[in-house]
Amino acid sequence: MGLYVAIPLILFILLLLWIVPVGLWLQAIFSIGGGHVTIFNLVGMRFRRVPPGVIVSGLIAAKKAGLDQVNGDDLEVHYMAGGNVDKVVDALIAASKAGIELTFSIATAIDLAGRDVLSAVQTSVYPKVIDAPVDGKLSAVAKDGIEVRARARVTVRTDIPNLVGGATEDTIIARVGEGIVSAIGSRETYEAVLENPDSISRTVLEKGLNSGTAFEILSIDIADIDVGKNIGAQLQADQAEADLRVAQAKAETRRAMAVALEQEMKAKVVEAESEVPLAMAEAFKKGNLGVLDYYKLDNIASDTSMRQSIAGVSDDKNNDSEG
Helix, strand or coil: CHHHHHHHHHHHHHHHHHHCCHHHHHHHHHHHCCCCCCHHHHHHHHHCCCCHHHHHHHHHHHHHCCCCCCCHHHHHHHHHCCCCHHHHHHHHHHHHHHCCCCCHHHHHHHHHCCCCHHHHHHHHHCCEEEEECCCCCEEEECCCCEEEEEEEEEEEEECHHHCCCCECHHHHHHHHHHHHHHHHHCCCCHHHHHHCHHHHHHHHHCCCCCCCECEEEEEEEEEEEEEEEEHHHHHHHHHHHHHHHHHHHHHHHHHHHHHHHHHHHHHHHHHHHHCHHHHHHHHHHHCCCCHHHHHHHHHHHHHHHHHHHHHHHHHHHHHHHHC
């Protein structure tokens, strides 16, 4: 009988200790005093499905670091909103130690926006380097038509006030790439680019490319640069080839028109020849042409045909002898 009573009693005590985290309450009392966390706060966290250990640990760390702006209710609200309490507290402590102005509201907003607030603070202290472009090199063409390929290294620092709503690293890379291409394209020769690549980076840096982004550009350095193809000459060659094809097409059109005209003229001659017998018959009827005249014309035509035949045979013999 005693065993049946003891087991439920033990389970009740364990459940009570889980609902009422006395250990966390004592930890909070001895660490930051009893005024910040009460036993009722911890019990309420259990029912609100907020892990008391996360809130108490974050609150203790913040108070030990001298962050009086942080309280348990704010941490609990941030957790229920889906935020990362540990990262927010660590970021606030890191910013405080580095002398960076970062309020709790801004830190939580950054965290809820999906950004890594701790990494942002660390980047503010230790600037990071971004390759532009990430892979390969940028290709640009100077005014003399020579291609120049370059790769830049951009040193940036997180601009915490603009982190929420500010553009990401991809925007920085795109803007720097566009600026480099424009700067190279404005140079008269590729040699001017190779002689003074720093002028390219200075020109790009003066454009204020970090506007509207979450970063502050500290420097732009040309890491690698070399000469590519003669794009201007290649374009001229392609244009000449295209012009040649156009000229050939026009010549072919003119030749076809000439052939068509020749065929048309031959057809007119045949048509005219077909009307000769009719004209002669009409002349006979009207008495404008006599029999003797007809025979003379026939003899002349036969003589002409014979002469042409003899001339053709003669030409063929000459051609055979030359061959």
